[in-house]
Amino acid sequence: MRYTVAELRMRRLRVPALIAGAVVAAATAGFILVQGIGAPGTGAFAETPARADGAPNEGTAPPSQQADSEPVGVPAPPHDAAPASGDLPAGTSVFATGLQGIDGLDPDLLAALRAAAADSGIEFTITSGWRSQHDQQELLAEAIVEYGTEAEAARWVATPETSVHVRGEAVDLGPWEATGWLAEVGAGYGLCRLYDNEPWHFELVASAPTSGCPALLPDPSYDPRLQ
Numbered sequence: 001m002r003y004t005v006a007e008l009r010m011r012r013l014r015v016p017a018l019i020a021g022a023v024v025a026a027a028t029a030g031f032i033l034v035q036g037i038g039a040p041g042t043g044a045f046a047e048t049p050a051r052a053d054g055a056p057n058e059g060t061a062p063p064s065q066q067a068d069s070e071p072v073g074v075p076a077p078p079h080d081a082a083p084a085s086g087d088l089p090a091g092t093s094v095f096a097t098g099l100q101g102i103d104g105l106d107p108d109l110l111a112a113l114r115a116a117a118a119d120s121g122i123e124f125t126i127t128s129g130w131r132s133q134h135d136q137q138e139l140l141a142e143a144i145v146e147y148g149t150e151a152e153a154a155r156w157v158a159t160p161e162t163s164v165h166v167r168g169e170a171v172d173l174g175p176w177e178a179t180g181w182l183a184e185v186g187a188g189y190g191l192c193r194l195y196d197n198e199p200w201h202f203e204l205v206a207s208a209p210t211s212g213c214p215a216l217l218p219d220p221s222y223d224p225r226l227q
């Protein structure tokens with residue numbers, strides 16, 4: 001078989017083009033394969049989903065955050081420090097000290113709580129007092145997952161910018177015996193429930209000893225302070 005010069009030129013051009021086409025096809029197939037294996041939620045990474053608030057999962061801290069990798073004698077830079085948390089152990093007494101969740105509270109609120117607890121003879125416990133903005137962001141992210149929408153979550157959890165817990169001006173109390181007692185006579189100490197759906201949440205209301213507690217709001221989403 002004989003080729004004209006023009007046909008030979010075409011063949012020389014076609015062969016590299018075919019090879020290049022095959023390389024592109026193979027690379028595309030490989031890319032799709034890698035994407036399929038590595039896509040979050042499809043297998044390999046499904047067991048370690050990223051947290052909704054963007055914080056790293058426990059146990060996946062990069063080497064720079066692992067204590068044993070810090071050079072000896074060189075203090076860790078501030079950004080590596082864990083954010084302060086107000087998390088309290090279960091059953092924490094209102095008289096406990098040395099815990100950020102209690103030490104961060106408004107001193108007048110804490111004094112009123114302790115006076116009421118002492119007078120009642122009931123063991124008052126604080127399930128949540130002062131919270132860091134990070135604590136509040138975590139609570140909000142969890143609530144959005146639990147309640148499905150931001151609007152429904154807002155009925156239960158404020159944002160880090162608006163939360164009265166972040167300002168140290170609210171406590172969530174237990175047990176029911178304590179909150180029931182406070183709901184009856186707390187106004188005399190300036191301690192008021194504010195939300196109908198949160199019988200455990202109390203704040204200091206300066207006018208309560210003389211004027212009584214304000215009418216309950218259905219839930220925090222009705223609170224003008226939280227808008």
Ligand SMILES: [Zn+2]
Nearest residue numbers: 170171172201
């Ligand atoms: Zn609360």
